[in-house]
Amino acid sequence: xxxxxxxxxxxLERSFVQNAIIVGVLIALCSSLLGxxxxxxxxxxxxxxxxxxxxxxxxxxxxxGLTDDMPxxxxxxxxxxxxxxxxxxNAKIKGDAAIAVISVGSLAIGYLLMNLxxxxxxxxxxxxxxxxxxxxxLTLSSFDVWMCVILSVIVVLFFVLFYNRIFSVTFDENFxxxxxxxxxxxxxxxxxxxxxxxxxxxxxxxxxxxxxxxIFPALSAMRVFKSFKSVTICSAIISVICALTGLLISILxxxxxxxxxxxxxxxxxxxxxxxxxxxxxxxx
Amino acid sequence: MSQIKCKNLTxxxxxxxxxxxxxxxxxxxxxxxxxxxxxxxxxxxxKTVLGLTKPLGGSIEFSDGxxxxxxxxxxxxxxxxxxxxxxxxEIVISGCLGRGGFHPFYTKADKAxxxxxxxxxxxxxxxxxxxxxxxxxxxxxVLLARALCATRDILLLDEPVAGLDPKVTADMYAxxxxxNKNDGVTVxxxxxxxxxxxxxxxxxxxxxxxIFFGTRAEYEVFKANRNGG
Numbered sequence: 001x002x003x004x005x006x007x008x009x010x011x012l013e014r015s016f017v018q019n020a021i022i023v024g025v026l027i028a029l030c031s032s033l034l035g036x037x038x039x040x041x042x043x044x045x046x047x048x049x050x051x052x053x054x055x056x057x058x059x060x061x062x063x064x065g066l067t068d069d070m071p072x073x074x075x076x077x078x079x080x081x082x083x084x085x086x087x088x089x090n091a092k093i094k095g096d097a098a099i100a101v102i103s104v105g106s107l108a109i110g111y112l113l114m115n116l117x118x119x120x121x122x123x124x125x126x127x128x129x130x131x132x133x134x135x136x137x138l139t140l141s142s143f144d145v146w147m148c149v150i151l152s153v154i155v156v157l158f159f160v161l162f163y164n165r166i167f168s169v170t171f172d173e174n175f176x177x178x179x180x181x182x183x184x185x186x187x188x189x190x191x192x193x194x195x196x197x198x199x200x201x202x203x204x205x206x207x208x209x210x211x212x213x214x215i216f217p218a219l220s221a222m223r224v225f226k227s228f229k230s231v232t233i234c235s236a237i238i239s240v241i242c243a244l245t246g247l248l249i250s251i252l253x254x255x256x257x258x259x260x261x262x263x264x265x266x267x268x269x270x271x272x273x274x275x276x277x278x279x280x281x282x283x284x
Numbered sequence: 285m286s287q288i289k290c291k292n293l294t295x296x297x298x299x300x301x302x303x304x305x306x307x308x309x310x311x312x313x314x315x316x317x318x319x320x321x322x323x324x325x326x327x328x329x330x331k332t333v334l335g336l337t338k339p340l341g342g343s344i345e346f347s348d349g350x351x352x353x354x355x356x357x358x359x360x361x362x363x364x365x366x367x368x369x370x371x372x373x374e375i376v377i378s379g380c381l382g383r384g385g386f387h388p389f390y391t392k393a394d395k396a397x398x399x400x401x402x403x404x405x406x407x408x409x410x411x412x413x414x415x416x417x418x419x420x421x422x423x424x425x426v427l428l429a430r431a432l433c434a435t436r437d438i439l440l441l442d443e444p445v446a447g448l449d450p451k452v453t454a455d456m457y458a459x460x461x462x463x464n465k466n467d468g469v470t471v472x473x474x475x476x477x478x479x480x481x482x483x484x485x486x487x488x489x490x491x492x493x494x495i496f497f498g499t500r501a502e503y504e505v506f507k508a509n510r511n512g513g
Contacts, residue, residue: 040368161388168378171368178334178357179382179434226414227371 004252011251019140020251024243024261026152027201028213032239033159034194035218036232037170046084046191048211049103050198053080055130055207056106056113063117070147074199080106081195085187132206132258151200158193166190167228205258216265217242223276242268286311287350287438287470288333294341295328301340302328308489308497310438315464315471317481320491326474327360329491330440333472350438356431358441361423365415372410372418372426376402379433394433401429404467405459421452428459438470439463445477457484 011017038044057076061069084099114127159166168176169186176183194214201210217239221231246261253260286309293306302325310316318326331337333344334357346354356379377390377398390398402408405425410418415426424444431439444460445453461484463469475481481488488503490496496506 040364042364164378164381164388164390167370167374168381171365171370171375171378172359172362174331174334174336174359175357175379175430175434176381177336178355178440179379180351180354181382222369226369226417227412228369228374229371231369 008248008252016139017251019142019145020257021244021247023140023145023148024247024257025240026148027197028217028239028243028261029236030152030155030197031201031210031213032217032235033155033232034166034190034197035214035216035239036221036228036235037166037190038194039215039218039222040170044211044215045099046081047194047198047214049084049099050077050081050195051202051207051210052103052107052110053077054199054202056110058130058202058207059110059113063113068143070144070199073202074196077195077199078192081191082188085191130202130206131208132256148200151196155193155197158189162186162189163232171228205261209258209262212262212265213239213243216262216269220265220269220272223272224279238268238272239265286347289345289347290333290342291345292342293329293332293339293344295325295332295337296340297328297337303491303495304341306342306491306495310470310472310487312437312470313464313468314487315461315485316473316487316489317485318472318474318489318491319476319478319481324492326491327442330442330472330474334440354435354437356435356437356439358424358427358431358439358444360442360446361427367416370415372402372407372413372415373398375415375426376407376429376433379430382434397433398429401432404432404463405429419452420448421456424448424456425459432463432469436467436469438472441471441473443474443476445475445480453480460484 012021038047054073054077057073058069060076061072064072066072080102084102111127165176165181165186168181169183169190173183173187176186197214198207198210201213205213217235218231220238221235225231225234242264243261246264247257249255249264250257250260289309291307294301294304295306296302302323306329308316318329320326328337332339334355377394379401380390380394380397383394399408402411405428407422407425407429410422410426415423418426428439428441428444439460441460445456448456457480460471460473464471464484473481473485482500482504485500487499488496490503490506494510496503498506
């Protein structure tokens with residue numbers, strides 16, 4: 001037992017581990033904040049679709065030969081988020097189908113581009129780490145860390161300032177519109193922020209597993225808590241704790257970071273499901 | 285003086301017309317009931333008045349200090365809401381958000397308004413209860429309290445008693461009636477139940493193949509003629 005702690009302590013002294021923990025916690029916090037809204041608005045799959053878009057965008061950035069792919073990925077993902085939201089409302093192709101088209105399309109094109117133009121000798125390794133995050137979180141540059149800190153601050157500020165409006169638009173969009181709230185604008189802002197979160201989170205868990213980071217904490221919190229505020233706070237706490245636990249386990253056991261974090265999220269979800277069943281049973 | 289004046293409205297979605305040639309006006313303190321069979325366009329009409337759907341033709345004018353955003357609305361419940369983790373207080377006070385100006389947080393005035401609305405709807409004791417665990421009647425009171433936070437001028441109610449049992453339905457009608465008579469709130473209500481509508485409403489708008497707009501007394505004549513001839 002003491003062995004584990006000494007190993008852990010020696011790891012924690014290293015700056016790349018510290019960076020990983022800072023970024024991991026921030027990403028977990030941001031992704032959980034809007035998760036509640038996403039789940040309640042039945043938008044869970046938009047997160048999934050956008051993460052695939054982000055994968056495609058990263059492939060394009062790699063092909064063009066950009067050293068830093070984040071700005072381009074961010075721009076493309078934001079545009080797609082806005083498009084998806086618009087399409088959901090009044091297009092010939094309905095919401096879920098539109099998401100499927102965009103997500104599968106960008107996944108395929110992304111992989112194709114990587115295969116055709118990549119200069120790397122280990123394509124499948126590159127693809128795998130983009131999809132599942134693998135170890136990229138342990139090789140963050142200080143620019144990545146600062147970018148992540150700044151974007152996280154923006155996301156948290158947005159969430160706090162618009163908290164009441166996000167609630168209103170999530171609970172009842174028609175009422176919000178009818179009483180003169182700018183529901184369309186808030187939806188747009190929510191979509192943009194979700195895109196930002198996804199691009200930032202890609203470094204942690206990879207593009208395939210982001211949805212889990214967004215959705216699991218919210219779902220867990222919703223089993224047990226009964227007001228919007230308590231659900232939001234609880235899902236943020238769950239998400240941060242799961243990310244920390246997952247990171248530490250993966251450092252100690254050498255498991256892939258993304259899947260370990262999602263694994264912890266799943267365990268917590270099952271625990272909350274059971275707690276919810278027990279406490280819910282008492283009330284009925 | 286009229287609060288809402290609709291002239292020669294044509295309703296529908298996209299290119300599909302549901303209803304045309306609709307004219308009516310609502311004055312302060314009126315209790316207007318919109319009746320008509322399923323699919324006749326009642327909810328579309330309400331959404332058009334609220335500005336959620338654009339009319340295909342005609343005009344809607346607001347006057348007497350009313351604007352399109354000064355309307356309280358009690359929508360039909362959606363699936364999302366039935367499973368929504370929110371406390372009664374959170375929902376009621378969210379009605380204050382449309383009151384102009386950008387305040388990130390609720391002001392003292394908002395809180396007072398929410399408390400007053402909950403008092404009026406007799407749901408003060410439920411303040412911290414979870415919305416999805418309330419009975420249907422209680423949920424409607426919560427949504428009504430939220431609408432009262434948005435405005436004290438005019439309420440649009442879309443089938444406020446749908447799915448409620450007879451006793452709760454009677455309570456709900458009495459509550460709406462008292463808002464209209466005692467608080468001077470203009471009420472526009474969609475109802476399936478023509479008999480109940482006739483009991484409380486001052487005006488009736490009947491939409492469908494034939495359109496009628498007039499006072500309750502006139503409507504009884506219209507109905508008798510229609511049934512007789």
